Amino acid sequence: MNLTAIRAIYLFELARTWRTLFQSIFTPVLTTSLYFVVFGSAIGGRMHEVGGVPYGAFIIPGLMLLTILSESIANASFGIYLPRFTGTIYELLSAPVGVAETLIGYVGAAATKSIILALIILATARCFVPYHIVHPFWAVGFLLLITVSFCLLGFILGCWADGFEKLQVVPLMVVTPLTFLGGTFYSIDMLPEPWRTITLFNPIVYLVNGFRWAFYDIADVDIRISAGLIVAFLAVLIGVISWIFRTGWRLRS
Template sequence: MSFNLRGTLAIYKFELARTWRTLFQSILTPVLTTSLYFIVFGGAIGSRIDTMGGVPYAAFIVPGLLMLTILAESTANASFGIYLPRFTGTVYELLSAPIGVAETLVGYVGAAATKSVILAIVILATARVFVDYQIEHPLLAALFIVLSAVAFSLLGFILGCWADGFEKLQVVPMLVLTPLTFLGGTFYSIAMLPEPWRTVTLFNPVVYLVNGLRWTFYGQADVNFGAAIAATLGFMALCIAVIAVIFRTGWRLRS
């Protein structure tokens, strides 16, 4: 069966159009939230901390704040995108259409990841208002941002299939992702932690994402960039395998 490009584009355009219909929630709210982080952590706390690993503290937290927003928005956009058709019952039209798993994933996940990348660009521009930062490896930074957005859009797609109510869409992002992000070196270097907490922190997958992006900015991080890429690709492969099982069995889609 050939790839249904027209069907994929229809899903992609529909999901992307939802961003402009909810512009305040989709774009402005995350930007305002990130600005508050810069004011509190970059301004108030940063004024009392000279540098972190040779990088001014306000600039040090830019990759972490960017990753915090990417993870939250990618997961939220993708989960709501697939949950809404389930809630309204239009998912059966999708299942009966000549569109396979690959086309569905590219449409929904691609749209969610695109929103996150657009938001990342806006946040980077916003950060310039508060701090002067640099990106030593811009191409690798762009690649890593896209990979992270796609990986957590895949996770969001799984959560959207799993949730049986709107409140459940927030369970994993609020109770799992947000704590892991704050404990993943967003506002500090894990090298500051005493043992055994430094070793325990390495089991937090968000550590690899934050430090992978931080390396592309400043050429230094607590985790090797190759390990960060490997962890991200492995997580993507795991999510794709889970989604394949969901479509094969029809779990939560046909019930």
């Protein structure tokens, strides 16, 4: 394991966060605060509790994932796309750096940014509503699995994209709508049939409910299915990235 290479890639990618601090940190936090003001106050004033949890606290896990998923994809995709765009990817490919070192460096930096952002959002939520995390160990586990998985997805998108505009296609047109429809602001038990059954085909539902269970011990789906889907998704992404490096798809062209 080339620890020097990992450290160099990791620190270089992480340094970009401090150069774009407003965009990387303050903008998502401001957006989350507005969600709390609009949904927590306006809707929460009419819907006091969901599953025995105050509505303002109920939406915290969903709001965290709403930001984490898009930021994880954006950070990881831009991190690998920029070397491809500038041509510096060939220096990385010709260096004695393996797939594991490259992934740990790029994905580790992107995941670190997302986790820092998640902690800031969690602290910001404390300013609006009181909450208590019932299963802190599982909350950390779900957060790490989800963050790393979507950073890997972002890495794949960064390899696939042939223009800056394509980096935003999946986050804006797929992930964000699915997150809004995945029980971020409501329990899917509130939905009438057949919409409740249709919603179960949305994979984000299982991520939101797994994370919410870790917070409040309530979930609309089986927690074992949530955990299993995240692990399976992670394994598939690792397999795809291994194939990309083995074949050089989009990296050498």
